[in-house]
Amino acid sequence: MNSLKLLLFCLFITTQAFAKITPEEKEALKAIYLATNGDNWNASWDTDGDVKNWYGVKLENDHVVEINLEFNNLKGELPEAIGNLVHLKKINLGFNKLKGVIPVTIENLTQLESLELFMNEIEGPIPTQIGVLTKLETLKLYSNKLSGELPVELMQLTNLKELLLGSNMLSGTIPVEIANLTKLQKLSLMNNQLAGEIPVEMANLINLEELLLSSNQFTGDLPLEFINLKKLNTIMVSHNKLSQEYIAISGKNTEVLMDLQSQNSTASMNEGNEQ
Structure with missing residues:
Protein backbone atom coordinates (compact mmCIF):
# COMPACT_ATOMS: atom_id res chain seq x y z
CA MET A 1 0.00 0.00 0.00
CA ASN A 2 2.80 2.39 0.89
CA SER A 3 4.49 1.62 -2.42
CA LEU A 4 1.27 2.42 -4.28
CA LYS A 5 0.91 5.74 -2.44
CA LEU A 6 4.50 6.60 -3.26
CA LEU A 7 3.96 5.78 -6.93
CA LEU A 8 0.82 7.91 -7.09
CA PHE A 9 2.63 10.75 -5.34
CA CYS A 10 5.51 10.60 -7.84
CA LEU A 11 3.08 10.60 -10.74
CA PHE A 12 1.35 13.64 -9.25
CA ILE A 13 4.63 15.51 -8.85
CA THR A 14 5.70 14.61 -12.37
CA THR A 15 2.40 15.81 -13.79
CA GLN A 16 2.63 19.09 -11.90
CA ALA A 17 6.22 19.63 -13.04
CA PHE A 18 5.29 19.65 -16.73
CA ALA A 19 3.51 22.54 -18.36
CA LYS A 20 -0.11 21.62 -18.96
CA ILE A 21 -0.66 23.36 -22.28
CA THR A 22 -3.43 22.06 -24.51
CA PRO A 23 -2.63 19.28 -26.99
CA GLU A 24 -3.57 21.67 -29.83
CA GLU A 25 -0.98 24.20 -28.75
CA LYS A 26 1.77 21.62 -28.29
CA GLU A 27 1.03 20.06 -31.68
CA ALA A 28 1.11 23.53 -33.26
CA LEU A 29 4.56 24.14 -31.80
CA LYS A 30 5.73 20.78 -33.09
CA ALA A 31 4.32 21.60 -36.51
CA ILE A 32 6.37 24.82 -36.60
CA TYR A 33 9.44 22.85 -35.51
CA VAL A 51 7.42 22.91 -23.30
CA LYS A 52 8.39 25.36 -20.59
CA ASN A 53 12.03 24.52 -21.32
CA TRP A 54 11.79 25.08 -25.06
CA TYR A 55 14.00 27.88 -26.31
CA GLY A 56 12.12 31.09 -27.15
CA VAL A 57 8.75 29.90 -25.87
CA LYS A 58 7.03 31.79 -23.07
CA LEU A 59 4.06 30.42 -21.16
CA GLU A 60 1.46 32.13 -19.02
CA ASN A 61 -1.35 30.26 -17.29
CA ASP A 62 -0.41 27.11 -19.20
CA HIS A 63 -0.78 28.79 -22.59
CA VAL A 64 1.82 29.79 -25.19
CA VAL A 65 1.88 33.59 -25.22
CA GLU A 66 5.21 34.34 -26.89
CA ILE A 67 7.56 32.78 -29.45
CA ASN A 68 10.91 34.43 -30.08
CA LEU A 69 13.10 32.53 -32.55
CA GLU A 70 14.96 35.46 -34.08
CA PHE A 71 18.32 34.56 -35.68
CA ASN A 72 17.66 30.84 -35.16
CA ASN A 73 18.19 29.38 -38.65
CA LEU A 74 14.56 28.57 -39.40
CA LYS A 75 14.17 27.23 -42.95
CA GLY A 76 10.93 26.27 -44.62
CA GLU A 77 7.34 27.53 -44.57
CA LEU A 78 5.11 28.45 -41.68
CA PRO A 79 2.42 25.78 -41.21
CA GLU A 80 -1.29 26.52 -41.01
CA LEU A 98 11.45 31.38 -44.06
CA LYS A 99 9.79 31.06 -47.46
CA GLY A 100 6.27 30.60 -48.73
CA VAL A 101 3.29 32.70 -47.76
CA ILE A 102 1.91 33.93 -44.45
CA PRO A 103 -0.80 31.39 -43.50
CA VAL A 104 -4.31 32.85 -43.52
CA THR A 105 -4.92 31.01 -40.23
CA ILE A 106 -3.04 33.90 -38.68
CA GLU A 107 -6.49 35.43 -38.28
CA ASN A 108 -7.11 33.09 -35.33
CA LEU A 109 -4.42 34.83 -33.26
CA THR A 110 -6.77 37.51 -31.97
CA GLN A 111 -4.66 38.19 -28.86
CA LEU A 112 -1.60 39.04 -30.94
CA GLU A 113 0.07 42.35 -30.09
CA SER A 114 3.30 41.95 -32.06
CA LEU A 115 3.92 40.12 -35.35
CA GLU A 116 7.52 40.21 -36.56
CA LEU A 117 8.52 38.20 -39.64
CA PHE A 118 11.11 40.61 -41.03
CA MET A 119 14.33 39.64 -42.88
CA ASN A 120 13.08 36.40 -44.41
CA GLU A 121 12.06 35.32 -47.92
CA ILE A 122 8.30 35.28 -47.41
CA GLU A 123 6.34 35.94 -50.60
CA GLY A 124 2.85 36.52 -51.87
CA PRO A 125 0.36 39.15 -50.73
CA ILE A 126 -0.08 40.40 -47.19
CA PRO A 127 -3.10 38.43 -45.96
CA THR A 128 -6.18 40.59 -45.53
CA GLN A 129 -6.97 38.43 -42.51
CA ILE A 130 -4.34 40.31 -40.51
CA GLY A 131 -6.89 43.12 -40.40
CA VAL A 132 -8.92 41.26 -37.74
CA LEU A 133 -6.01 41.30 -35.27
CA THR A 134 -7.23 44.48 -33.61
CA LYS A 135 -4.87 44.22 -30.62
CA LEU A 136 -1.83 44.39 -32.90
CA GLU A 137 0.59 47.18 -31.97
CA THR A 138 3.64 46.08 -33.97
CA LEU A 139 3.67 44.68 -37.51
CA LYS A 140 7.15 44.16 -38.97
CA LEU A 141 7.24 42.42 -42.35
CA TYR A 142 10.10 44.35 -43.94
CA SER A 143 12.82 42.79 -46.12
CA ASN A 144 10.84 39.93 -47.59
CA LYS A 145 9.39 39.28 -51.06
CA LEU A 146 5.83 40.36 -50.36
CA SER A 147 3.87 41.59 -53.37
CA GLY A 148 0.47 42.99 -54.25
CA GLU A 149 -1.29 46.03 -52.86
CA LEU A 150 -1.48 47.29 -49.30
CA PRO A 151 -4.63 45.67 -47.91
CA VAL A 152 -7.13 48.28 -46.85
CA ASN A 180 -7.45 55.66 -39.00
CA LEU A 181 -4.05 54.67 -37.58
CA THR A 182 -3.79 57.62 -35.22
CA LYS A 183 -1.55 55.78 -32.73
CA LEU A 184 1.08 55.07 -35.37
CA GLN A 185 4.59 56.19 -34.42
CA LYS A 186 6.69 54.55 -37.12
CA LEU A 187 5.69 53.95 -40.74
CA SER A 188 8.08 52.50 -43.30
CA LEU A 189 7.04 51.70 -46.87
CA MET A 190 10.42 52.47 -48.40
CA ASN A 191 11.94 50.48 -51.25
CA ASN A 192 8.75 49.13 -52.79
CA GLN A 193 6.84 49.86 -56.00
CA LEU A 194 4.12 52.05 -54.53
CA ALA A 195 2.73 54.85 -56.69
CA GLY A 196 0.18 57.65 -56.73
CA GLU A 197 0.15 60.70 -54.49
CA ILE A 198 1.05 60.65 -50.83
CA PRO A 199 -2.37 60.92 -49.15
CA VAL A 200 -3.06 64.18 -47.36
CA GLU A 201 -5.04 62.07 -44.90
CA MET A 202 -1.72 60.98 -43.40
CA ALA A 203 -1.63 64.37 -41.71
CA ASN A 204 -4.07 62.80 -39.20
CA LEU A 205 -1.29 60.58 -37.87
CA ILE A 206 -0.55 62.99 -35.07
CA ASN A 207 1.72 60.58 -33.17
CA LEU A 208 3.97 59.84 -36.13
CA GLU A 209 7.68 60.12 -35.39
CA GLU A 210 9.24 58.36 -38.40
CA LEU A 211 7.98 58.37 -41.98
CA LEU A 212 10.01 56.44 -44.57
CA LEU A 213 8.62 56.52 -48.11
CA ASP A 221 3.88 67.05 -53.74
CA LEU A 222 4.48 66.31 -50.11
CA PRO A 223 1.25 67.50 -48.42
CA LEU A 224 1.72 70.84 -46.69
CA GLU A 225 -0.58 69.55 -43.95
CA PHE A 226 2.34 67.43 -42.72
CA ILE A 227 3.53 70.53 -40.89
CA ASN A 228 0.90 69.61 -38.27
CA LEU A 229 2.77 66.41 -37.43
CA LYS A 230 4.57 67.95 -34.49
CA LYS A 231 6.17 64.69 -33.33
CA LEU A 232 7.65 63.84 -36.71
CA ASN A 233 11.44 63.97 -36.50
CA THR A 234 12.49 61.67 -39.35
CA ILE A 235 11.16 61.81 -42.90
CA MET A 236 12.58 60.27 -46.07
CA VAL A 237 10.82 60.67 -49.42
CA SER A 238 13.73 60.76 -51.86
CA HIS A 239 14.01 58.64 -55.02
CA ASN A 240 10.39 58.97 -56.04
CA LYS A 241 8.72 60.86 -58.88
CA LEU A 242 7.63 63.81 -56.76
CA SER A 243 7.35 67.25 -58.36
CA GLN A 244 10.44 68.33 -56.45
CA GLU A 245 13.23 66.68 -54.50
CA TYR A 246 13.16 66.77 -50.72
CA ILE A 247 16.14 66.27 -48.47
CA ALA A 248 15.89 63.68 -45.72
CA ILE A 249 15.24 65.21 -42.32
CA SER A 250 16.20 63.41 -39.13
CA GLY A 251 16.08 64.70 -35.59
CA LYS A 252 14.37 67.94 -36.60
CA ASN A 253 10.83 69.14 -36.74
CA THR A 254 9.09 68.92 -40.10
CA GLU A 255 8.85 72.71 -40.21
CA VAL A 256 12.40 72.60 -41.58
CA LEU A 257 11.22 70.43 -44.46
CA MET A 258 8.26 72.67 -45.12
CA ASP A 259 10.50 75.73 -45.10
CA LEU A 260 12.64 74.01 -47.72
CA GLN A 261 9.56 73.31 -49.82
CA SER A 262 8.51 76.94 -49.54
CA GLN A 263 11.97 78.08 -50.59
CA ASN A 264 11.98 75.71 -53.56
CA SER A 265 8.54 76.90 -54.63
CA THR A 266 9.58 80.56 -54.32
CA ALA A 267 12.74 79.90 -56.32
CA SER A 268 10.71 78.21 -59.04
CA MET A 269 8.31 81.16 -59.21
CA ASN A 270 11.20 83.63 -59.45
CA GLU A 271 12.76 81.63 -62.26
CA GLY A 272 9.45 81.67 -64.06
CA ASN A 273 9.11 85.44 -63.68
CA GLU A 274 12.63 86.02 -64.97
CA GLN A 275 11.79 84.09 -68.11
Whole structure:
Protein backbone atom coordinates (compact mmCIF):
# COMPACT_ATOMS: atom_id res chain seq x y z
CA MET A 1 0.00 0.00 0.00
CA ASN A 2 2.80 2.39 0.89
CA SER A 3 4.49 1.62 -2.42
CA LEU A 4 1.27 2.42 -4.28
CA LYS A 5 0.91 5.74 -2.44
CA LEU A 6 4.50 6.60 -3.26
CA LEU A 7 3.96 5.78 -6.93
CA LEU A 8 0.82 7.91 -7.09
CA PHE A 9 2.63 10.75 -5.34
CA CYS A 10 5.51 10.60 -7.84
CA LEU A 11 3.08 10.60 -10.74
CA PHE A 12 1.35 13.64 -9.25
CA ILE A 13 4.63 15.51 -8.85
CA THR A 14 5.70 14.61 -12.37
CA THR A 15 2.40 15.81 -13.79
CA GLN A 16 2.63 19.09 -11.90
CA ALA A 17 6.22 19.63 -13.04
CA PHE A 18 5.29 19.65 -16.73
CA ALA A 19 3.51 22.54 -18.36
CA LYS A 20 -0.11 21.62 -18.96
CA ILE A 21 -0.66 23.36 -22.28
CA THR A 22 -3.43 22.06 -24.51
CA PRO A 23 -2.63 19.28 -26.99
CA GLU A 24 -3.57 21.67 -29.83
CA GLU A 25 -0.98 24.20 -28.75
CA LYS A 26 1.77 21.62 -28.29
CA GLU A 27 1.03 20.06 -31.68
CA ALA A 28 1.11 23.53 -33.26
CA LEU A 29 4.56 24.14 -31.80
CA LYS A 30 5.73 20.78 -33.09
CA ALA A 31 4.32 21.60 -36.51
CA ILE A 32 6.37 24.82 -36.60
CA TYR A 33 9.44 22.85 -35.51
CA LEU A 34 9.03 20.21 -38.22
CA ALA A 35 8.08 22.66 -40.98
CA THR A 36 11.10 24.89 -40.36
CA ASN A 37 13.84 22.26 -40.05
CA GLY A 38 13.93 22.36 -36.28
CA ASP A 39 16.68 19.76 -35.92
CA ASN A 40 19.04 22.27 -37.52
CA TRP A 41 18.01 25.35 -35.57
CA ASN A 42 20.77 27.16 -33.72
CA ALA A 43 18.87 26.47 -30.51
CA SER A 44 16.68 23.41 -30.93
CA TRP A 45 13.79 21.92 -28.93
CA ASP A 46 13.49 18.62 -27.11
CA THR A 47 10.02 17.89 -28.44
CA ASP A 48 9.65 15.04 -25.94
CA GLY A 49 10.47 17.33 -23.06
CA ASP A 50 8.58 19.97 -21.15
CA VAL A 51 7.42 22.91 -23.30
CA LYS A 52 8.39 25.36 -20.59
CA ASN A 53 12.03 24.52 -21.32
CA TRP A 54 11.79 25.08 -25.06
CA TYR A 55 14.00 27.88 -26.31
CA GLY A 56 12.12 31.09 -27.15
CA VAL A 57 8.75 29.90 -25.87
CA LYS A 58 7.03 31.79 -23.07
CA LEU A 59 4.06 30.42 -21.16
CA GLU A 60 1.46 32.13 -19.02
CA ASN A 61 -1.35 30.26 -17.29
CA ASP A 62 -0.41 27.11 -19.20
CA HIS A 63 -0.78 28.79 -22.59
CA VAL A 64 1.82 29.79 -25.19
CA VAL A 65 1.88 33.59 -25.22
CA GLU A 66 5.21 34.34 -26.89
CA ILE A 67 7.56 32.78 -29.45
CA ASN A 68 10.91 34.43 -30.08
CA LEU A 69 13.10 32.53 -32.55
CA GLU A 70 14.96 35.46 -34.08
CA PHE A 71 18.32 34.56 -35.68
CA ASN A 72 17.66 30.84 -35.16
CA ASN A 73 18.19 29.38 -38.65
CA LEU A 74 14.56 28.57 -39.40
CA LYS A 75 14.17 27.23 -42.95
CA GLY A 76 10.93 26.27 -44.62
CA GLU A 77 7.34 27.53 -44.57
CA LEU A 78 5.11 28.45 -41.68
CA PRO A 79 2.42 25.78 -41.21
CA GLU A 80 -1.29 26.52 -41.01
CA ALA A 81 -1.24 24.98 -37.54
CA ILE A 82 0.25 28.23 -36.25
CA GLY A 83 -3.35 29.40 -36.11
CA ASN A 84 -3.98 27.04 -33.18
CA LEU A 85 -1.76 29.12 -30.89
CA VAL A 86 -4.76 31.29 -30.08
CA HIS A 87 -3.26 32.76 -26.89
CA LEU A 88 -0.16 34.15 -28.60
CA LYS A 89 0.60 37.79 -27.85
CA LYS A 90 4.00 38.09 -29.51
CA ILE A 91 5.81 36.22 -32.26
CA ASN A 92 9.24 37.13 -33.59
CA LEU A 93 10.76 34.98 -36.34
CA GLY A 94 12.97 37.70 -37.80
CA PHE A 95 16.37 37.13 -39.41
CA ASN A 96 15.69 33.60 -40.62
CA LYS A 97 15.20 31.87 -43.99
CA LEU A 98 11.45 31.38 -44.06
CA LYS A 99 9.79 31.06 -47.46
CA GLY A 100 6.27 30.60 -48.73
CA VAL A 101 3.29 32.70 -47.76
CA ILE A 102 1.91 33.93 -44.45
CA PRO A 103 -0.80 31.39 -43.50
CA VAL A 104 -4.31 32.85 -43.52
CA THR A 105 -4.92 31.01 -40.23
CA ILE A 106 -3.04 33.90 -38.68
CA GLU A 107 -6.49 35.43 -38.28
CA ASN A 108 -7.11 33.09 -35.33
CA LEU A 109 -4.42 34.83 -33.26
CA THR A 110 -6.77 37.51 -31.97
CA GLN A 111 -4.66 38.19 -28.86
CA LEU A 112 -1.60 39.04 -30.94
CA GLU A 113 0.07 42.35 -30.09
CA SER A 114 3.30 41.95 -32.06
CA LEU A 115 3.92 40.12 -35.35
CA GLU A 116 7.52 40.21 -36.56
CA LEU A 117 8.52 38.20 -39.64
CA PHE A 118 11.11 40.61 -41.03
CA MET A 119 14.33 39.64 -42.88
CA ASN A 120 13.08 36.40 -44.41
CA GLU A 121 12.06 35.32 -47.92
CA ILE A 122 8.30 35.28 -47.41
CA GLU A 123 6.34 35.94 -50.60
CA GLY A 124 2.85 36.52 -51.87
CA PRO A 125 0.36 39.15 -50.73
CA ILE A 126 -0.08 40.40 -47.19
CA PRO A 127 -3.10 38.43 -45.96
CA THR A 128 -6.18 40.59 -45.53
CA GLN A 129 -6.97 38.43 -42.51
CA ILE A 130 -4.34 40.31 -40.51
CA GLY A 131 -6.89 43.12 -40.40
CA VAL A 132 -8.92 41.26 -37.74
CA LEU A 133 -6.01 41.30 -35.27
CA THR A 134 -7.23 44.48 -33.61
CA LYS A 135 -4.87 44.22 -30.62
CA LEU A 136 -1.83 44.39 -32.90
CA GLU A 137 0.59 47.18 -31.97
CA THR A 138 3.64 46.08 -33.97
CA LEU A 139 3.67 44.68 -37.51
CA LYS A 140 7.15 44.16 -38.97
CA LEU A 141 7.24 42.42 -42.35
CA TYR A 142 10.10 44.35 -43.94
CA SER A 143 12.82 42.79 -46.12
CA ASN A 144 10.84 39.93 -47.59
CA LYS A 145 9.39 39.28 -51.06
CA LEU A 146 5.83 40.36 -50.36
CA SER A 147 3.87 41.59 -53.37
CA GLY A 148 0.47 42.99 -54.25
CA GLU A 149 -1.29 46.03 -52.86
CA LEU A 150 -1.48 47.29 -49.30
CA PRO A 151 -4.63 45.67 -47.91
CA VAL A 152 -7.13 48.28 -46.85
CA GLU A 153 -7.97 45.86 -44.04
CA LEU A 154 -4.69 46.79 -42.34
CA MET A 155 -6.15 50.24 -41.81
CA GLN A 156 -8.53 48.70 -39.25
CA LEU A 157 -5.61 48.07 -36.88
CA THR A 158 -6.18 51.22 -34.87
CA ASN A 159 -3.81 50.15 -32.08
CA LEU A 160 -0.80 49.94 -34.40
CA LYS A 161 2.26 51.87 -33.29
CA GLU A 162 4.76 50.39 -35.76
CA LEU A 163 3.99 49.43 -39.36
CA LEU A 164 7.20 48.46 -41.12
CA LEU A 165 6.73 47.02 -44.61
CA GLY A 166 9.81 48.35 -46.38
CA SER A 167 12.02 46.45 -48.85
CA ASN A 168 9.36 44.28 -50.44
CA MET A 169 7.64 44.38 -53.84
CA LEU A 170 4.40 46.06 -52.80
CA SER A 171 2.51 48.01 -55.45
CA GLY A 172 -0.58 50.17 -55.77
CA THR A 173 -1.31 53.22 -53.64
CA ILE A 174 -1.48 54.07 -49.97
CA PRO A 175 -5.14 53.73 -48.91
CA VAL A 176 -6.62 56.99 -47.62
CA GLU A 177 -8.01 54.92 -44.73
CA ILE A 178 -4.50 55.05 -43.27
CA ALA A 179 -5.84 58.11 -41.46
CA ASN A 180 -7.45 55.66 -39.00
CA LEU A 181 -4.05 54.67 -37.58
CA THR A 182 -3.79 57.62 -35.22
CA LYS A 183 -1.55 55.78 -32.73
CA LEU A 184 1.08 55.07 -35.37
CA GLN A 185 4.59 56.19 -34.42
CA LYS A 186 6.69 54.55 -37.12
CA LEU A 187 5.69 53.95 -40.74
CA SER A 188 8.08 52.50 -43.30
CA LEU A 189 7.04 51.70 -46.87
CA MET A 190 10.42 52.47 -48.40
CA ASN A 191 11.94 50.48 -51.25
CA ASN A 192 8.75 49.13 -52.79
CA GLN A 193 6.84 49.86 -56.00
CA LEU A 194 4.12 52.05 -54.53
CA ALA A 195 2.73 54.85 -56.69
CA GLY A 196 0.18 57.65 -56.73
CA GLU A 197 0.15 60.70 -54.49
CA ILE A 198 1.05 60.65 -50.83
CA PRO A 199 -2.37 60.92 -49.15
CA VAL A 200 -3.06 64.18 -47.36
CA GLU A 201 -5.04 62.07 -44.90
CA MET A 202 -1.72 60.98 -43.40
CA ALA A 203 -1.63 64.37 -41.71
CA ASN A 204 -4.07 62.80 -39.20
CA LEU A 205 -1.29 60.58 -37.87
CA ILE A 206 -0.55 62.99 -35.07
CA ASN A 207 1.72 60.58 -33.17
CA LEU A 208 3.97 59.84 -36.13
CA GLU A 209 7.68 60.12 -35.39
CA GLU A 210 9.24 58.36 -38.40
CA LEU A 211 7.98 58.37 -41.98
CA LEU A 212 10.01 56.44 -44.57
CA LEU A 213 8.62 56.52 -48.11
CA SER A 214 11.79 56.73 -50.19
CA SER A 215 12.54 54.57 -53.26
CA ASN A 216 9.02 54.20 -54.61
CA GLN A 217 7.15 55.84 -57.47
CA PHE A 218 5.11 58.45 -55.61
CA THR A 219 4.05 61.52 -57.58
CA GLY A 220 2.82 65.00 -56.76
CA ASP A 221 3.88 67.05 -53.74
CA LEU A 222 4.48 66.31 -50.11
CA PRO A 223 1.25 67.50 -48.42
CA LEU A 224 1.72 70.84 -46.69
CA GLU A 225 -0.58 69.55 -43.95
CA PHE A 226 2.34 67.43 -42.72
CA ILE A 227 3.53 70.53 -40.89
CA ASN A 228 0.90 69.61 -38.27
CA LEU A 229 2.77 66.41 -37.43
CA LYS A 230 4.57 67.95 -34.49
CA LYS A 231 6.17 64.69 -33.33
CA LEU A 232 7.65 63.84 -36.71
CA ASN A 233 11.44 63.97 -36.50
CA THR A 234 12.49 61.67 -39.35
CA ILE A 235 11.16 61.81 -42.90
CA MET A 236 12.58 60.27 -46.07
CA VAL A 237 10.82 60.67 -49.42
CA SER A 238 13.73 60.76 -51.86
CA HIS A 239 14.01 58.64 -55.02
CA ASN A 240 10.39 58.97 -56.04
CA LYS A 241 8.72 60.86 -58.88
CA LEU A 242 7.63 63.81 -56.76
CA SER A 243 7.35 67.25 -58.36
CA GLN A 244 10.44 68.33 -56.45
CA GLU A 245 13.23 66.68 -54.50
CA TYR A 246 13.16 66.77 -50.72
CA ILE A 247 16.14 66.27 -48.47
CA ALA A 248 15.89 63.68 -45.72
CA ILE A 249 15.24 65.21 -42.32
CA SER A 250 16.20 63.41 -39.13
CA GLY A 251 16.08 64.70 -35.59
CA LYS A 252 14.37 67.94 -36.60
CA ASN A 253 10.83 69.14 -36.74
CA THR A 254 9.09 68.92 -40.10
CA GLU A 255 8.85 72.71 -40.21
CA VAL A 256 12.40 72.60 -41.58
CA LEU A 257 11.22 70.43 -44.46
CA MET A 258 8.26 72.67 -45.12
CA ASP A 259 10.50 75.73 -45.10
CA LEU A 260 12.64 74.01 -47.72
CA GLN A 261 9.56 73.31 -49.82
CA SER A 262 8.51 76.94 -49.54
CA GLN A 263 11.97 78.08 -50.59
CA ASN A 264 11.98 75.71 -53.56
CA SER A 265 8.54 76.90 -54.63
CA THR A 266 9.58 80.56 -54.32
CA ALA A 267 12.74 79.90 -56.32
CA SER A 268 10.71 78.21 -59.04
CA MET A 269 8.31 81.16 -59.21
CA ASN A 270 11.20 83.63 -59.45
CA GLU A 271 12.76 81.63 -62.26
CA GLY A 272 9.45 81.67 -64.06
CA ASN A 273 9.11 85.44 -63.68
CA GLU A 274 12.63 86.02 -64.97
CA GLN A 275 11.79 84.09 -68.11
